[in-house]
Amino acid sequence: GDSVTQMEGPVTLSEEAFLTINCTYTATGYPSLFWYVQYPGEGLQLLLKATKADDKGSNKGFEATYRKETTSFHLEKGSVQVSDSAVYFCALSSSGGYQKVTFGTGTKLQVIP
Amino acid sequence: GAVVSQHPSRVICKSGTSVKIECRSLDFQATTMFWYRQFPKQSLMLMATSNEGSKATYEQGVEKDKFLINHASLTLSTLTVTSAHPEDSSFYICSAGAGRGEQYFGPGTRLTVT
Secondary structure: OOEEEEOOOOEEEEOOOOEEEOEEEEOOOOOEEEEEEEOOOOOEEEEEEEOOOOOEEEEOOEEEEOEOOOOEOOEEEOOOOHHHOEEEEEEEEOOOOOOOEEEOOOEEEEEEO | OOOEEEEOOEEEEOOOOOEEEEEEEOOOOOOEEEEEEEOOOOOEEEEEEEEOOOOOEEOOOOOOOOEEEEEEEOOEEEEEEOOOOHHHOEEEEEEEEOOOOOEEEOOOEEEEEO
16 A cells, blocks of 8 residues: 655754755555645645656745655755744655545654754 | 634543534635544544545544544535543544645644543
């Protein structure tokens, strides 16, 4: 079945540091890939997405590239801010039109001033 | 993006009582809504998929008689936790399907059963 593996957290970085959160997946066909973010006490928000191989999703300075050859969708940001502190979830939705989404376990990011 | 609301945001109930949580899509019609449960420091566990006008599809291990789901309209789905017990205390999140796997999430409901 489908699965998503994320690096374990928590990740603690100083402000303006470079961020990478690794994500790899297993799926049949050609899934769509997502990064969702959950701020403390809130629900999830879509951060970015990519729907086919080599696509790059980007939003708010975050980027992730759909790499089919390595089945990866690593999240990166060049300079993190304190306001980026949150839990980040990598997720996929298998092709075929069904909307079920499989989530990774989440990676907590803490950015310190 | 689209807005999904949940009500209530927090609820405390006594063991043995039932609690209803509402999930509304405010600015679009959602034929499919999802209910998740999130344990502390863990990912989201899909409980069920709710399709408007039909019975919900429950994930393996989720008791359909305990977690009643109703999706009576294109903008409203409800989750009722029946005969709640302390182990049902959790963060419940709904989402509305927006096609191609993208979902819009509600802010979540914190349920505490005493």
